[in-house]
Amino acid sequence: MATAAGAPMVQAQGSGKITGRILFKGVPPEPMKIRMAADPRCQQANPNGAERRQIDGKNGGLTNVIVSIKTKVKGTFPPLTTPVVLDQSGCMYTPAVIGLMVGQPLKMRNSDETLHNIHPRPVVNEGFNVGQPRKGMETEKKFDKPETFFPVSCDVHPWMRSYIAVFDHPFFTTTKEDGSFEIPNVPPGEYEIEAQHPTLKIMTGKVVVKAGAAGVVDITYTLK
Amino acid sequence: MSLLALALLAGWATSNTAQIAKGREVYETACILCHGKDGAGNPEWESEIRPVSFADCGTTAEPSALWKSVVVNGGPKHGLADVMPAFGEAFPPDELDAVVAYLRTFCKTADRYPPGDLNFRRLLATGKAFPEAEAVLKTKIVPDEGETEMEFVYENRLGPRFQYELEFPVRPAATNEGYGAGLGDVVVSGKYVLAFNPARLRILSGGLEAALPTGSEKKELGSGTTVFVPFLAFGQGIGSTVFQTKLSVELPANTSKASRTFKYSVGYSLPPIGLARTGYIAALELTGSYNRQNRSHEQTAVIGVSKALNKLGHVIASVGMGIPLRPSEGPKPKEFRAYLLWDFGDGPFWTGW
Numbered sequence: 001m002a003t004a005a006g007a008p009m010v011q012a013q014g015s016g017k018i019t020g021r022i023l024f025k026g027v028p029p030e031p032m033k034i035r036m037a038a039d040p041r042c043q044q045a046n047p048n049g050a051e052r053r054q055i056d057g058k059n060g061g062l063t064n065v066i067v068s069i070k071t072k073v074k075g076t077f078p079p080l081t082t083p084v085v086l087d088q089s090g091c092m093y094t095p096a097v098i099g100l101m102v103g104q105p106l107k108m109r110n111s112d113e114t115l116h117n118i119h120p121r122p123v124v125n126e127g128f129n130v131g132q133p134r135k136g137m138e139t140e141k142k143f144d145k146p147e148t149f150f151p152v153s154c155d156v157h158p159w160m161r162s163y164i165a166v167f168d169h170p171f172f173t174t175t176k177e178d179g180s181f182e183i184p185n186v187p188p189g190e191y192e193i194e195a196q197h198p199t200l201k202i203m204t205g206k207v208v209v210k211a212g213a214a215g216v217v218d219i220t221y222t223l224k
Numbered sequence: 225m226s227l228l229a230l231a232l233l234a235g236w237a238t239s240n241t242a243q244i245a246k247g248r249e250v251y252e253t254a255c256i257l258c259h260g261k262d263g264a265g266n267p268e269w270e271s272e273i274r275p276v277s278f279a280d281c282g283t284t285a286e287p288s289a290l291w292k293s294v295v296v297n298g299g300p301k302h303g304l305a306d307v308m309p310a311f312g313e314a315f316p317p318d319e320l321d322a323v324v325a326y327l328r329t330f331c332k333t334a335d336r337y338p339p340g341d342l343n344f345r346r347l348l349a350t351g352k353a354f355p356e357a358e359a360v361l362k363t364k365i366v367p368d369e370g371e372t373e374m375e376f377v378y379e380n381r382l383g384p385r386f387q388y389e390l391e392f393p394v395r396p397a398a399t400n401e402g403y404g405a406g407l408g409d410v411v412v413s414g415k416y417v418l419a420f421n422p423a424r425l426r427i428l429s430g431g432l433e434a435a436l437p438t439g440s441e442k443k444e445l446g447s448g449t450t451v452f453v454p455f456l457a458f459g460q461g462i463g464s465t466v467f468q469t470k471l472s473v474e475l476p477a478n479t480s481k482a483s484r485t486f487k488y489s490v491g492y493s494l495p496p497i498g499l500a501r502t503g504y505i506a507a508l509e510l511t512g513s514y515n516r517q518n519r520s521h522e523q524t525a526v527i528g529v530s531k532a533l534n535k536l537g538h539v540i541a542s543v544g545m546g547i548p549l550r551p552s553e554g555p556k557p558k559e560f561r562a563y564l565l566w567d568f569g570d571g572p573f574w575t576g577w
């Protein structure tokens with residue numbers, strides 16, 4: 001693969017890293033009950049009903065946040081080749097948020113005995129809508145431009161919804177249950193980082209990374 | 225009863241029970257959650273965009289090739305909503321055929337309707353056999369004679385096989401000879417599908433036109449008498465090419481104003497470039513009229529090309545040229561022909577772009 005500027009391809013191999021936590025203050029909204037009457041097979045898969053938590057996490061931390069470096073990092077980064085799996089299981093999507101590199105495959109898998117369709121609605125990238133009528137079906141697609149969160153959903157089961165962000169570099173990650181994160185292989189420098197959450201606005205923070213060391217940054221959301 | 229007789233009785237929409245069973249299985253796994261048990265949409269399904277009801281027998285006019293392409297490529301490929309997913313290679317060809325055959329069973333009387341697969345692309349000179357719900361704007365320009373004719377045609381269906389039609393010819397400007405503009409002889413007509421065979425790709429219709437003396441005789445816009453025109457129209461698919469023909473006799477009520485004329489037109493459409501529904505189709509036609517009384521025989525060769533202007537393929541334009549072949553003596557002014565049609569049976573003008 002050639003690069004536009006003729007610069008050599010660099011793997012993300014800086015010696016530093018960025019760590020921290022994404023936190024929230026305030027009372028999260030009640031989880032929403034999901035009504036699965038449209039598809040009896042989804043009801044069977046969720047005998048006790050299902051719900052969706054918009055704000056989720058432990059110990060004040062916020063999970064399902066994608067944290068990324070916003071500052072331009074020197075070098076050109078070849079697309080990661082390992083596909084990210086979006087699984088459809090029990091008529092729910094896992095994971096709830098997906099970070100992808102430009103050109104990195106998104107592997108969509110149907111693990112249910114029912115029909116799903118995967119319908120991302122990007123603005124910058126080209127959208128698609130693939131139907132997967134049978135269990136075990138897999139489809140791979142790629143996005144070719146960086147873009148902040150856009151929804152991906154199933155039109156058959158409107159409650160199925162995840163969010164995808166696409167980056168032109170590999171410096172991004174998803175927060176764990178407790179809101180903690182770690183972006184490895186960061187070259188030394190001063191960075192602005194960005195946090196994206198499906199329903200909250202984008203927040204930024206600043207951090208300095210020294211060679212071989214971790215730059216630490218926390219970002220706190222205040223819920224209204 | 226022999227198997228053959230059974231198959232004939234069963235008709236096109238339910239041609240094969242094994243296929244229908246397979247189609248039903250595909251439908252119930254992949255379509256029923258949106259399109260519903262009865263093909264009219266699943267009432268439990270939450271969506272602002274509701275699919276067409278396959279139980280509506282008007283959908284028999286949709287060609288199976290279009291429906292298959294919608295299933296494989298998704299709604300947006302044909303200008304439909306993006307809620308209709310693309311199933312890509314999820315179904316092998318036999319399952320695709322089967323599910324479309326199953327969709328046809330939602331209209332209980334589908335066998336009585338000629339299927340949309342027999343709705344061959346309209347030609348510039350040769351009339352169609354298929355009953356249409358269509359508005360067409362046609363024009364013919366003969367530059368050497370400074371003549372322009374326009375015709376607005378409205379066609380609509382009644383029941384499975386009947387179509388009525390109104391034609392309003394107008395001359396928008398005076399000709400070289402100085403005659404004025406105005407409305408010509410308005411034509412009212414009815415057409416009935418006499419026979420069709422989807423497996424053999426053929427359709428035969430017959431009908432009667434009446435050209436009413438609404439055009440001014442003085443301005444040479446009308447004949448001054450009612451002219452009755454019984455006709456036959458036939459279409460035959462041959463692989464991906466199509467042969468169409470229309471034969472008619474003009475029978476004037478008052479033979480001192482006009483004379484009996486036999487008219488014929490045959491056309492051959494070449495294989496489409498792109499999809500049959502939306503792609504380019506070139507066609508050659510021969511159209512003529514023979515008048516026994518004054519032994520005149522006029523004949524014109526027409527060469528034309530047509531193309532859908534939108535993704536749904538229900539707005540189509542065609543342009544072409546006519547080259548007079550007969551009479552062999554005298555001037556042979558070239559003519560330009562064009563039409564713009566909107567198949568309103570398929571949806572509003574602005575959908576499907």
Ligand SMILES: [Cu+2]
Nearest residue numbers: 116117154157
């Ligand atoms: Cu689904």
